[in-house]
Amino acid sequence: MLNFQWNDFFVRDYVVDKEMQEHLWERYQEQLSEGKFSRASVTGKRRYSEVRFCDHAPIKHRMDGPLFDLSCELKDLAVELCDNLPEDLWFAQYEFVKYEGNGQTFKPHRDDDVMSIGHNRILTSVTMVERTDDMVGGHLHIWPTNIYEEMPNVQKYVIDLEPWETVIFPACFYHEASPVLEGRRTILISWAQNGA
Numbered sequence: 577m578l579n580f581q582w583n584d585f586f587v588r589d590y591v592v593d594k595e596m597q598e599h600l601w602e603r604y605q606e607q608l609s610e611g612k613f614s615r616a617s618v619t620g621k622r623r624y625s626e627v628r629f630c631d632h633a634p635i636k637h638r639m640d641g642p643l644f645d646l647s648c649e650l651k652d653l654a655v656e657l658c659d660n661l662p663e664d665l666w667f668a669q670y671e672f673v674k675y676e677g678n679g680q681t682f683k684p685h686r687d688d689d690v691m692s693i694g695h696n697r698i699l700t701s702v703t704m705v706e707r708t709d710d711m712v713g714g715h716l717h718i719w720p721t722n723i724y725e726e727m728p729n730v731q732k733y734v735i736d737l738e739p740w741e742t743v744i745f746p747a748c749f750y751h752e753a754s755p756v757l758e759g760r761r762t763i764l765i766s767w768a769q770n771g772a
Contacts, residue, residue, distance in 0.1 A: 711759030
């Protein structure tokens with residue numbers, strides 16, 4: 577049974593160094609040029625909904641040595657959020673997610689339940705890879721609750737990430753990517769899993 581005492585609702589910092597930025601930018605450009613981006617499905621199934629309207633490109637992180645270093649940096653930042661994280665916690669399941677300025681969005685959702693039973697996701701990590709100068713909208717909203725349906729008016733936090741800034745929060749918290757009305761927003765997302 578997972579039982580965490582969160583020190584805060586989220587932590588944010590710049591953990592992606594210049595070398596990693598270059599590596600991720602190359603990977604992102606490769607995914608674009610090879611046509612790897614596709615309409616994001618819901619919970620890994622090939623069904624689409626109005627809840628998630630964006631494009632994504634998963635990264636095979638086990639084949640990418642530099643992502644090991646990034647996972648270490650993310651884990652170090654995650655300790656600020658929770659002191660008693662499992663020793664075998666690891667950030668995995670990397671993917672780029674791209675939101676275009678035609679209203680693309682990901683409405684309020686959570687990445688796992690409180691017990692992390694659904695997908696073995698304990699923490700969610702979001703790193704801003706690109707936000708065009710003309711971007712309008714595209715903010716990350718986080719509600720520090722796992723019962724959004726019963727508490728829709730609970731205070732939300734509006735996170736406006738700068739390029740290469742990272743935020744980490746519990747995967748059971750409700751969150752959304754508000755609609756991008758103009759420009760483009762591209763993030764790198766990863767989840768911390770127990771025993772990954």
